[in-house]
Amino acid sequence: xxxxxxxxxxxxxxxxxxxxxxxxxxxxxxxxxxxxxxxxxxxxxxxxxxxxxxxxxxxxxxxxxxxxxxxxxxxxxxxxxxxxxxxxxxxxxxxxxxxxxxxxxxxxxxxxxxxxxxxxxxxxxxxxxxxxxxxxxxxxxxxxxxxxxxxxxxxxxxxxxxxxxxxxxxxxxxxxxxxxxxxxxxxxxxxxx
Amino acid sequence: xxxxxxxxxxxxxxxxxxxxxxxxxxxxxxxxxxxxxxxxxxxxxxxxxxxxxxxxxxxxxxxxxxxxxxxxxxxxxxxxxxxxxxxxxxxxxxxxxxxxxxxxxxxxxxxxxxxxxxxxxxxxxxxxxxxxxxxxxxxxxxxxxxxxxxxxxxxxxxxxxxxxxxxxxxxxxxxxxxxxxxxxxxxxxxxxx
DNA sequence: TTTTGTTCCTAGCGCTGCTAGATTTTCCTG
DNA sequence: CAGGAAAATCTAGCAGCGCTAGGAACAAAA
Numbered sequence: 001x002x003x004x005x006x007x008x009x010x011x012x013x014x015x016x017x018x019x020x021x022x023x024x025x026x027x028x029x030x031x032x033x034x035x036x037x038x039x040x041x042x043x044x045x046x047x048x049x050x051x052x053x054x055x056x057x058x059x060x061x062x063x064x065x066x067x068x069x070x071x072x073x074x075x076x077x078x079x080x081x082x083x084x085x086x087x088x089x090x091x092x093x094x095x096x097x098x099x100x101x102x103x104x105x106x107x108x109x110x111x112x113x114x115x116x117x118x119x120x121x122x123x124x125x126x127x128x129x130x131x132x133x134x135x136x137x138x139x140x141x142x143x144x145x146x147x148x149x150x151x152x153x154x155x156x157x158x159x160x161x162x163x164x165x166x167x168x169x170x171x172x173x174x175x176x177x178x179x180x181x182x183x184x185x186x187x188x189x190x191x192x193x
Numbered sequence: 194x195x196x197x198x199x200x201x202x203x204x205x206x207x208x209x210x211x212x213x214x215x216x217x218x219x220x221x222x223x224x225x226x227x228x229x230x231x232x233x234x235x236x237x238x239x240x241x242x243x244x245x246x247x248x249x250x251x252x253x254x255x256x257x258x259x260x261x262x263x264x265x266x267x268x269x270x271x272x273x274x275x276x277x278x279x280x281x282x283x284x285x286x287x288x289x290x291x292x293x294x295x296x297x298x299x300x301x302x303x304x305x306x307x308x309x310x311x312x313x314x315x316x317x318x319x320x321x322x323x324x325x326x327x328x329x330x331x332x333x334x335x336x337x338x339x340x341x342x343x344x345x346x347x348x349x350x351x352x353x354x355x356x357x358x359x360x361x362x363x364x365x366x367x368x369x370x371x372x373x374x375x376x377x378x379x380x381x382x383x384x385x386x
Numbered sequence: 387t388t389t390t391g392t393t394c395c396t397a398g399c400g401c402t403g404c405t406a407g408a409t410t411t412t413c414c415t416g
Numbered sequence: 417c418a419g420g421a422a423a424a425t426c427t428a429g430c431a432g433c434g435c436t437a438g439g440a441a442c443a444a445a446a
Contacts, residue, residue, distance in 0.1 A: 036404075
């Protein structure tokens with residue numbers, strides 16, 4: 001038992017090490033710089049070790065993405081609970097969401113842009129992901145009126161995602177982001193009462 | 194003169210051939226299947242010929258994207274001019290936009306998702322792209338009120354882009370898209386009068 | 387027909403994700 | 417402590433990628 005559990009623990013530690021190294025490399029140099037060779041070198045193991053932990057590079061990205069979900073959920077929660085009223089909460093989570101994407105573009109990439117096939121709208125969705133969605137939903141709830149809360153939250157999320165990705169991709173000038181967000185919020189808070 | 198112009202014409206035809214082949218390959222098998230080798234084989238030339246036309250693979254994608262801009266602009270225009278009233282126009286361009294992304298995912302990828310560094314918010318923006326944006330803007334105008342038309346159009350665009358990309362990426366279930374779009378439209382048409 | 391200039395291809399570089407097979411290390415047994 | 421089974425790990429390599437140098441083949445001019 002003892003020896004087996006020690007091995008499992010060491011394996012888990014090494015797996016965590018790989019994920020952290022991948023994330024750091026991605027955040028400093030972008031995902032295109034994260035190659036299995038460089039990653040192996042960073043964790044001081046040979047390439048095949050990576051494949052004993054993960055099915056492939058995509059699975060490593062997915063693992064990094066799951067870390068990101070947890071952090072995003074935390075930041076959304078902080079923004080929401082710090083808000084004074086319902087309007088402020090919706091604005092807060094919106095700002096926090098886009099801010100997260102801007103501060104951690106590589107992380108955001110792995111979470112929502114890359115084709116990492118994590119389960120999304122299914123029962124096996126990562127808890128951290130659904131936690132983040134719940135934060136959005138709670139912020140949206142007071143403005144939902146008779147509309148379906150889940151659908152409206154998805155719609156708000158999509159709008160934030162669009163603003164974030166178009167800005168990250170250089171399609172929208174960054175300086176005017178705050179004003180665009182204000183326009184969006186005006187449309188989503190108007191009919192709430 | 195004659196001989197030189199013939200060569201230029203042939204060069205232009207071959208360039209068009211490359212773009213078309215790249216687009217077809219991308220639309221049928223996705224961009225990851227578009228390799229310079231396969232592309233060269235399709236156009237029945239050797240690889241280096243591609244590089245005498247384009248700086249690299251990214252430049253080929255950018256050329257395909259420009260084609261896409263023109264088509265999207267056309268579809269948006271058709272949707273807008275076919276509308277009965279202002280509300281219908283906004284809904285029409287919205288539906289047309291997302292429909293385009295769903296029908297031509299690879300094309301949409303090249304246009305708005307990949308890192309192809311085409312000029313966007315600058316004077317040298319491709320005419321077809323600004324034409325498409327203008328169509329959106331015309332549809333948004335009646336609903337802008339005192340808000341800045343350009344900024345509001347960007348915001349509406351971002352929302353559509355978010356809906357389209359999250360759906361394409363499997364993050365949002367496709368079946369409910371129409372209802373999400375309806376929610377978005379309700380928020381963007383409400384205060385127009 | 388030879389020369390000149392352009393066009394185009396062959397071959398190859400350094401990189402990628404990934405894996406088969408050999409080797410080393412770890413552990414249990416006598 | 418020594419020998420052997422089992423597990424962990426590495427070396428070496430495959431097929432493919434984007435891209436390019438240098439030479440062969442062609443067309444136009446003399």
